[in-house]
Amino acid sequence: FEEEKNSIWYLITVPTSGAFTFDITTKDQGNDWDFLLYEYKKMFCKRIEANKMEPIRSNLSRSSITGLSEEAMHPFVGAGINSNYSKYLQVKAGEQYVLVVNNAKKSGGNHTLLLHFDKPVNSPIIEQENPTIEPEQLSFSVSLKEIKTNKTLVGNIIIDGLRTKPIKKSQITSYQVDVPKRKYKLTVSANAKGYLLQSLEVTIPNTRTNMELDILLEPIQVGQKINLRNIQFHGNVAKFLPQASSDLLALLEFMQLNTNVSIEIEGHVNGPRQKNSSDYQELSEERALAVKSYLIEKGIDTKRIKSKGYGNTKMLFPDPKSETEMTANRRVEIKIL
CATH class of the missing domain: 2.60.120 (Jelly Rolls)
Structure with missing residues (x-):
């Protein structure tokens, strides 16, 4: 507090x-x-x-x-x-x-x-010699493809939320893993040289036993934007929450793969029905600068990175009605220069 x-x-x-x-x-x-x-x-x-x-x-x-x-x-x-x-x-x-x-x-x-x-399960006692209990499995797979041609791409992926620690794979075209069947809420990001970073939020219901995810990547063009939803911060400060780590790493990999790309980091806050106060403006600037500082500390040339705060002047939902809309307002976006 x-x-x-x-x-x-x-x-x-x-x-x-x-x-x-x-x-x-x-x-x-x-x-x-x-x-x-x-x-x-x-x-x-x-x-x-x-x-x-x-x-x-x-x-x-x-x-x-x-x-x-x-x-x-x-x-x-x-x-x-x-x-x-x-x-x-x-x-x-x-x-x-x-x-x-x-x-x-x-x-x-x-x-x-x-x-x-969760309520304890009261099951009848059944005698069985050498009982074998195998939990149901979920087969989860990810493939990287070009959005227009659907051709297979070679790149890097990060899957956060499937296991205790994020799964990181480099220079692959696809990846498959079996995990216990239950409900999952994932962040899946993908990078390939010459293509725009993609970060997706994926919900897998507990009824699924198989899920195949095709991540479609677009060629990099000036003016494009990347919305990194999981770069979130502690309240009213520019300190990253733990959940920001996977998207920060994905952004770092994007900059390392595409050394000719320069970006502007845009900070936005959620402030519905309020004017853009100096506090909102300053906070958005500090948060954009925090992302810039992270990249510079990891070795990215400062000349390739600009940062700018917009306060609450560019909310996607000026009158948000749900958690999803509030989260969409409170975001860090990356603009290709």
Whole structure:
């Protein structure tokens, strides 16, 4: 939190393994409930005091109702008019977590905390010699193709969200992997020399056993733009959220593959029904500059990179009606010069 004002700390012991979600609700719409969720470890209090603990989930959006849900896309949500729910957490029975709930607007506010865990499965006991249980598998494959001719391309891919760490493959035409069958929300990016970087958000329902993804790449042209949705930041600052790492790496690879390309990094914020204040303008400039600094630190020539902030003057949705539209407004775009 920018300032811990009216906080309550909960210690939660997980009763059953599976998906963990929760709701923080209130009848008073004037409340603004935020939360941080930590994994409970030894010496927890001392680590908190020493500022050596990082939350594994957070939501600082301006809302009286918040929590974790299976529909949310992002584990961390910054301050402002953003999605009021963060991505659910996979947990194991017996694990412990600390939930810090804070009312940023006023003291004395009441809230209700509703915890949701997967129900234990009560199955009949069946005797079987040498039982073999194999979980259902999802076959996921990615292919790189040219958008106009449909010809196969050689390039690099990054798949974030399929396993604990992003999957990175270089100089390939296609890639296939089998993983346990369940619901996935992925970010898949692809690069090929001479072609525009592509970054896609892909949702795989838990009913699918097979999914083939063709990524269609366009030849690079001056004036084209790349929307990197996952380059997100902590609330009201230019510090990257963990989910930004895969798109930042994909942008770096794009610049390394295409050494004759120069770009302008454009920063945009979500500020519906408000004028473009100096705070909005400054924040968008600082965030665009943060991306530029990342590329320069990784060895990209500063002469190839410009950065510019637009505040909330170029929102794709001036009156956003959903999380998707708010996220589309709050973006970093790359323009080919």
